[in-house]
Amino acid sequence: MSGFLVRRLGLALVQLVVVASLIFLLVRLIPGDAARAVAGEIATKEQVAAIRAEMGLDRPVWGQFLDFWAGLLRGDLGTSLISGREVMLDLPPRVANSLELVLIALALAVLIGVPLGRWAALRADRAGDHLVTGAGILGISLPVFVLGTLLLLVFSLWLPILPPERFVTIGQDPAAHLRALVLPVVTLTAASTAVIARMTRSSMLETLSADYVRTARSKGLAETLVVRRHALRTALIPVVSITGVELATLIGSTVLVETIFGWPGMSSFLMNAVGSRDYPVIQAVVLSTATIVIAVNFAADLVIRALDPRTEAV
């Protein structure tokens, strides 16, 4: 296990370094000139050049690259070109707000999707199974912005159970914060729950007909134990890896969900930055999401390793 841990951790670090370097390069490939954007349309060539020099954009790319890495290692993500504030001041609360949505949605997707998939698999081809499978297709095919708008319309406007409120942090008013959380989380979690339920169902159907499940039955083990200990545990292995992948999807969806529900997460921060070519901010936001994805997939691999002793290599 420890050898595996070291190797897997090494891989995660390599992934981080590669991703960070790619982000640096990609951001510089965005068409347009940041200095020109900062200076405004009417600025003269000289003014733009001065601003460019001030921002360090006139230096060779590799010099900027080294600065970027030096900053990263110090925990310094740079200064916003637009607001002039350090990125590390504004980013963490935004990331925390987004993470709150995404992680709660992911946890719900697993907690609902796995039992649902298991339940459907044990009723394969009967009414309950068809209901779950049908609802799953709906959940997967309904775009987040449609579902979000629909929920907002129904529960905030027509039946004002959850009227729109100003965002408050959990410290200011826990109840209001949780109320505000409900609709965005439901919107986010629907598709992932469906994906995980379907995966669990098909994986369980496979393990239920596996030889070792027949062996477990032949020992005289009660059916509930056969399902829990033998069919479900091995069926979960692919479900855990798909959960890691789902996280990336959720982060993508959260940009839309935050916009629909006015949730102050990373998305508005990112969109403003992209609009004004605020390189340091773009880099910081993309880097933090990449780090989250890498971390969660690292965790997923550890869980898989714990579930399946056959996993040897990375």
Add this chain to the structure above:
Amino acid sequence: MTALHDDAPDVAPVLGLDGLSVDFRLGGEWVPAVKGVSFGVRPGEILAVVGESGSGKSVSTMAVLGLLPPNTRRSGGIRLAERDLLRATVAEMLAVRGREVAMIFQEPMTALNPVYTVGEQIVEAIRCHQRVTKAAARKRAVELLTLVNMPEPEVRADSYPHQLSGGQRQRAMIAMAISGDPKVLIADEPTTALDVTVQAEILDLLRDLRHRLGSAIVVITHDMGVVADLADRVVVMREGEVVEEADVHTLFASPRHDYTRRLLDAVPHLGRTRTGAGRRPERAAARDSPADPGGGAADRDTTLVLDDVVLEYPGRLGRRGYRAVHGVSLDIERGEILGLVGESGSGKSTIGRAVVGLLRPVSGSIGVCGLGGRLNRAQRLRLSRTVAMVFQDPASSLNPRASIGDSIAEPFRLHRVLSGAPLTTRVGELLESVELPASWRDRYPHELSGGQRQRVGIARAIALEPELLIADEPTSALDVSVQARVLDLFLDLQQRLGFSALFISHDLAVVETLADRIAVLRDGRLVELGKREQVLHAPKEDYTRDLIAAAPVPDPVEQRRRRTARAGTDEV
């Protein structure tokens, strides 16, 4: 009941099937798989249920514990002592399973759960039926592993199935099955997935357990050698019915039913010429020396020359590869069949892969009809015309979405040899040459039986009239009667077309029917290479002798004599 157990003619069977029928629900219809089968097994007796695929032998025994898939229905009766298991409640069945009747399955790799240690799985079986602490159950599990001769039982109890060898896995499976002291053990093809030497050990273990535990054992098998080695009494099944039931000696000495006779005839018997079928006569030119290094293979008419070939499977990034073959030299003359024999992991299939160019040797050289070393595109193309391969499992080596005619035509299209009407004619001829109707070219693999599919595989392989045919266990997935016909066909084609062949097999008896010379491999090294008669009848190496001794022959008298002889040498 016809034949009775010698020792205890009056003892009532502990488990009996009473006109048992099993139907499968397929496409909205009930299809019978077992039709009113009756037989019983007495305490301490070993009953073999034999038959080919589709005979219902597994289904009828799996029905005993109600382990059939949900789309089945059972009728008739299954008597365990005084009870009828068909009418037992769920709770009663749970108490019977593992406690009174236990099962051993064919493939221990898939029959054991890969995510639990074998110790955990045995403990679970114990705690199903006995109220004991985990520690006590674990102690018992180690005792059981000791009882089944597991090496280092304390350590192995904490191993996962994938960390054990095939034989050790089957021992663990048996330990689990006997954990509840069952009255009846049902073993479904318990040694089919194992090498012959390991099979011999497991059969010894089962025989020993019968004496020590006094359980009745039902062995389901297709292998007449296993039957001869193990059984007291035999039930022969075909198409869901019992065709014959007899004492093992009676059955082999004077089979009454025509089907039993044909079944026994079809079984290749090591060291005995098959009746009816043409065993390959000895070739005048066959040599018993391995490729002689000084003479230079070039002046002799050789199709294949392997010179000190080392083969490796590359390791993952930064890890050492796995060396499967350590310096093997051999050659095949034009028109010669070389049998390549070895147990799993001996590197025999790896050599086959290397000869067709799927794996490049780390060192040494492979020459096929003068083509060797690094090949350019044109040479590779020529090599693929010169060498053809017949694979083990015809069900997975034919494209299920292509008609068999398309599969056979593919080599012609690839090499742009023929097209249009002449190609269609040629495909028809090839089908006829493997004794299938030419009109079948539009059929799909799933419409064919296993033996027919393997004929298609052979037709595809000989399509371009290769110089060398690699046959990797071409008959091991087939029933014996089908195997016999496919082997005859193979020999017949070889005589007509004159190709050389590398015939890879784990089964010495099969190799004996067709090889001119035999090469014995072990752990990637050549142990012995010589003429068929010499290797099989006067082996120079101990390993070859062990291999021959371990393969059970389909004759209970001879098998018993061999076993006694083996026990005798073991004591020395």
